[in-house]
Amino acid sequence: GAGVSQSPSNKVTEKGKDVELRCDPISGHTALYWYRQSLGQGLEFLIYFQGNSAPDKSGLPSDRFSAERTGGSVSTLTIQRTQQEDSAVYLCASSSGSFQETQYFGPGTRLLVL
Amino acid sequence: GENVEQHPSTLSVQEGDSAVIKCTYSDSASNYFPWYKQELGKGPQLIIDIRSNVGEKKDQRIAVTLNKTAKHFSLHITETQPEDSAVYFCAATPGSARQLTFGSGTQLTVLP
Numbered sequence: 440g441a442g443v444s445q446s447p448s449n450k451v452t453e454k455g456k457d458v459e460l461r462c463d464p465i466s467g468h469t470a471l472y473w474y475r476q477s478l479g480q481g482l483e484f485l486i487y488f489q490g491n492s493a494p495d496k497s498g499l500p501s502d503r504f505s506a507e508r509t510g511g512s513v514s515t516l517t518i519q520r521t522q523q524e525d526s527a528v529y530l531c532a533s534s535s536g537s538f539q540e541t542q543y544f545g546p547g548t549r550l551l552v553l
Numbered sequence: 554g555e556n557v558e559q560h561p562s563t564l565s566v567q568e569g570d571s572a573v574i575k576c577t578y579s580d581s582a583s584n585y586f587p588w589y590k591q592e593l594g595k596g597p598q599l600i601i602d603i604r605s606n607v608g609e610k611k612d613q614r615i616a617v618t619l620n621k622t623a624k625h626f627s628l629h630i631t632e633t634q635p636e637d638s639a640v641y642f643c644a645a646t647p648g649s650a651r652q653l654t655f656g657s658g659t660q661l662t663v664l665p
Contacts, residue, residue, distance in 0.1 A: 443596070472652060481559075481642060482597070484652040495652065530596055539585040539604065539646065542653060544596035 441465070443545035445531050451551045452521055460516040460548045464533030471514050472542060473506060476528040485529075488514060489536060521552045555580040557645050559656025566633050567664050574659045576643035577625040583645040586626050587653065588617060591640045600641075601628070633663045 444463045452458050464471050473485040484498040488508045499505070503522075508514040518525055528549050532542040556579040566572050578586075584605035589597035603610045603617045603626065610617050614633075619626040630637055640660050644653040 470651065474653075474655075479658075481655040481657040482644075482653070484654070487651050489651075495650070498652070532596075541587070541599050541602065544589075544598070546594075546596045 443531055443533050443543055445529075445545040445548050447548060448546065449549045449551075451553065453553055454523060455520055457517065457519045458521055458550065460518075460529050460550070462514045462516070462531030462533075462545060464512060464514070464531070465543055466512075467535070468533035468543075469511060469536030470534045470540075470542075471508060472532040472534075473514070473516050474530045474532065476530055476547070478527070482530060485516070518550075521550075523552050526550055526552045555583060555645055555647055555650075555654040557643060557654050557656040559643050559659060561659060562657065563660045563662070565662045565664060568633060568635060570633055572628075572630045572633055572637070572661055572663075574628045574641055574643070574661070575625060576627070576645075576656050577623075578645040578654075579624070580645070580647045581621075581624065582647040583624075585646045586617070586619060587644050588628050589642045589644065589655075591642065591658075593639075597642060630661075633661075635663050635665050637661060638663045 446461045471488040474482040487495040503519045506516045528547040530547045532544045534540045534542045559576045587602035591597045616629040640658045643656040
């Protein structure tokens with residue numbers, strides 16, 4: 440079956456512009472996660488969805504970052520007024536929603552802010 | 554919150570030798586410990602995980618051990634092959650949270 444997909448795979452933008460990153464989770468997965476991976480670094484948690492609700496937004500680094508999920512499926516991460524320090528790989532993962540279930544990752548979106 | 558430290562940051566081994574990567578965690582409430590393998594340009598892929606009710610788990614050439622008292626867990630890869638070359642991440646999650654806290658990663662290189 441299809442895994443987690445993300446689009447675009449690469450995004451180059453200018454400082455100050457807004458960007459939208461999309462995640463399509465595995466069909467039937469109720470939990471969805473966004474992580475950020477800076478160059479040569481580990482993964483940093485951003486936000487978690489259970490269905491369309493986001494019970495944990497604690498990892499969002501600033502109010503320029505927001506995310507939504509509609510229909511319990513697709514999620515969009517929006518970064519407003521991008522800064523150079525936002526350059527990173529943004530990874531999405533999904534899981535069945537049960538406790539301590541495996542998180543399956545997508546290939547990521549590589550964002551470069553010039 | 555949880556903090557996970559991972560060592561070493563880089564590891565080179567000869568093909569056929571064993572590789573060991575170690576992680577420590579800070580939150581004694583953590584009870585789920587997955588290991589991910591990330592190849593260049595790809596997302597992380599789960600290779601093995603362990604829950605706090607067991608001390609060891611094995612899957613073919615890969616094994617993970619957990620010492621809850623010392624708050625550390627380790628990944629063991631035996632009979633390494635060139636295709637094992639990748640970045641490996643450990644992670645932990647406390648019972649109260651859903652998100653994973655990752656270590657900083659280990660770049661494993663298997664030399665032919």
